Structures are given as structure tokens and as C-alpha cells.
Amino acid sequence: MMKLKKAKILVLPLAMLLFLSFSSAHKFYVSVTNIEYAEENNAFQVTSRIFIDDLDKLLQERYGIEAKLATPKESKIADEYIEKYFRSKFVVELDGNVVPYNFLGKRYDADVVICYLEIPNVTLSEVKTMSVQNEVLTDLFDEQQNVVHVKWNGNKKSFVLIRENNKGMLNL
Template structure:
């Protein structure tokens, strides 16, 4: 009887020690039609809710029926504090044009208007989102601009990536 119990319970205990992974994916591409960088970032909703609770003391309720306007405002505040884009070494402004939810992921849509690509020698990204709360956070960034592709894995210790054009 003890053997049967161990055989049934042991696999359940193995799942109890499975470690959650912390990763995001950001795609950056150039739209010739609008002369803009179009950026799409995906983060786990529960991680974003946790960081907003830890940093600002609010229950944002992102992705739920309890989502608040204040939560959305603090989400934008947090993203602007932790995510930046540079053109030729100079910071550029961006617009958060929207968000949507897909199962357990929040997808943020960001645009950098009037990029003037012919004058651009390099585009940089700094992504510290969630690295301030989760040491294991990996922010994967994929550049695809004018046929030049480059990918980075940004970590807490190395939060910047650059594409030379």
C-alpha cells in the first residue's frame, strides 16, 4: 500500500517544485508606410500585476474584470520608466498605442513616429521591465529593420541592445 501511495504522490510533488520561468518577447520593426518603428511586447499578466503591486501598492487587476483605470495609468508609468528607445544615441519619444490580452499574456503596442530611417545609423533599446522584481527575468528583443535582423536576450545585468544600420 505504501508503494502505491508513493507512486501516486511522488509525481505530484515533482510538479510542486517546478520553477516558473520569467520571459518576455519584444519585436521591433520599421514601417515604411508610416515612417515609424512599430514595437510589440508580450509579458505575463500575473508578473505585471505583481510588479505594479510591489512598486506602486495598487491592485491593477490587469486582464480581469477588476481592471482599473488607475492600474492602466500605472502600467504606462512603469513601462515608461523601464523601457526606452534611442536613435543614433539620443532618446526618442514613443506612444503606447494600445494593449490586448491573450490568455495569460498582455501585449503592448508601441510606436516611435517620424523615425526618418535614412538618417539612422543605429537604434538602441533598453528593457528593464520586470528585471527589478525578478532576477531571472529575460527580455528577448528581435529587431527586423530594412532586412537587418538581430536578436538579444536582455537580463538584469545587461539591459541594452543595439542594431547598427
């Protein structure tokens, strides 16, 4: 009986240490952006998925805004500043020329904010190259990775962009 009690005294702290080390999940800094050509609209449709807490922190640090994203107390100017941030950190070029895009809005899905953008008036047959520069959150998190998937005419190309390598290029 005494050995069992000693075993419990030794095993319990070890088990708790092991449990706690696994329960504090490692934080990943990643966004996923899908860019897909919609032939019926002659447009590239863009969805960018970013963790809500990371974007909230960014808006606070960069603009001093308590956005409180995805809460009933969300700031009325949050969308305006999210769009402003995207315009400074997300750039698409077609054949070497920066193309304008429309910020259509956002929605929430669990712990992620999905931002919708559209690059209108693109005649794909006339475009030879595309480059995507995605620096979203790289100014706040050193470990930030921005995964970009591009789909057009049955083709797909993906790349991972980081602070030191923030631009991906492809031939269409």
C-alpha cells in the same frame, strides 16, 4: 496477492511524489518585445508581451495598485501606470539620442498582456544605430529575461537582456 499489495503501498507514494514534482511547473520570468520598422508609417512599431500575473504583481509592489488586470474589476488607472512604468524601464535611442514613443494601449491574449508602442517620424535611411534598454520586471524578478527582436529592411537581430546586461545595440 500480498506482494502485489506491498508493491502498491511502495509504488503509490513514489508515483505521487514524481507526479507532484512535475505538476508544479517551474516559473519562467520572460518578456518578448518585437520592434519592427513599418516603412509605410515611417515608424518603429513595438509590441511587448508580458505575463499578466507578473505585471499585476509589479504594479502592486511598485505603485501600490490593485490592478486586477484582465478581470472585470480591472483598475481604471492600470493603463496610466503601465505606461508610466514603461517610460521608466524601456528606452530606445537612435544614433545616441533617446527617442520619444507613444503608448498606444494593451490587449490580453491568454495569460499575456500585449503592450503596443510606436516610435513615430523615423526616416530609416538617416539612422545608423539603435540601442534598446529593456529593464521591464528586472527590478522585481532577479531571473527576468527580456527578449528583444528588431526587424528592419529584411534584417533581423535579437538579443536577450537581463538585469546585469540591460541594453542591446545594433547598426541599422
